[in-house]
Amino acid sequence: AQSVTQLDSHVSVSEGTPVLLRCNYSSSYSPSLFWYVQHPNKGLQLLLKYTSAATLVKGINGFEAEFKKSETSFHLTKPSAHMSDAAEYFCVVSADFGNEKLTFGTGTRLTIIP
Amino acid sequence: GAGVSQSPSNKVTEKGKDVELRCDPISGHTALYWYRQSLGQGLEFLIYFQGNSAPDKSGLPSDRFSAERTGGSVSTLTIQRTQQEDSAVYLCASSLRLAGSGTDTQYFGPGTRLTVL
Known part of the structure; x- marks a missing residue:
């Protein structure tokens, strides 16, 4: 079985400051991991x-993530937040088979403070 | 090129009625997926098609839910005797799913928002 845990349901950062959205995964197989973004509507x-x-x-849009097998983490980061980054972010896992x-x-809602 | 399209974008129905939701995948994509996004359950997998067959229906919540895919393209998700708990956004995704290519990216449509009164 596979699962992901997003550690924060809501993150607020000021415009121009770094963004960190945390994700831990669990998978019995070599996983593929994704970050998806959903803007309102x-x-x-x-x-x-x-x-x-x-x-x-x-x-895209300056985001990056680092896969750390020893920590079973796949955190999403961006050096400098922009107002347009305000959205819901989903960490996603797919088993590398089948x-x-x-x-x-469950998603993390990112709010950018002007 | 064109992305995944879904219709209708919004559907309001009365409890007990049947509804059909349609998905047009990206041309040439052999794999098609249905997901549901609801307030209480988040985003959950419903069913997967490879070509016209559905090897994994494990996410369908009850036998009121069914789906088919014809011609390796368009898919229809049918919900019979709708209940209020069926209210959600139904998302369709497609991917190339080439053999031996590893995990393909799934491209999502805009969704159909279903409201059951």
Whole structure:
């Protein structure tokens, strides 16, 4: 079985300061890990994905995440927050076998303070 | 190119009625997935298609839910005798799912918001 835990349901940061959204995963197999973003009334958009290549993954809009197997973590970071980053962020795991169905975390709502 | 499309975008129905939700995947994508996003349950997997067959239906919450896919393309999710707890946003995703390519990216549609009164 696979699962992800997003450690914060809500994160608030000031514009221009760093963003850290935390995620821990559990998987019996070599996992693939993703971060998706959902803006209000918009669909889910892929930010980045990890599939056992480089452990530091760079995504769109300046986001990146580091896969740490020893800590079973896949935290999302951005050096400097922008107002447009305000959205819901989902950490997602997919077992690297079978049908690749996605298991979603409960989401972290990111608020940017002007 | 065109992304995943879903119709209708919004559906309001009365308890006990049947509803059909449609998904048009990205052209050429062999894998299609249905998910549900609700306040109480978050985002949860419903069913997976590879071509026209559904090897994994494990997420369908009851036998009132069914889905089919024809021509390896369009998929329809049907909910019979709708209940208020079926109210949610139903999301469709598709991926290339090439053999031996590892985990493909799933591209999501905008969703259908279902409200059961």
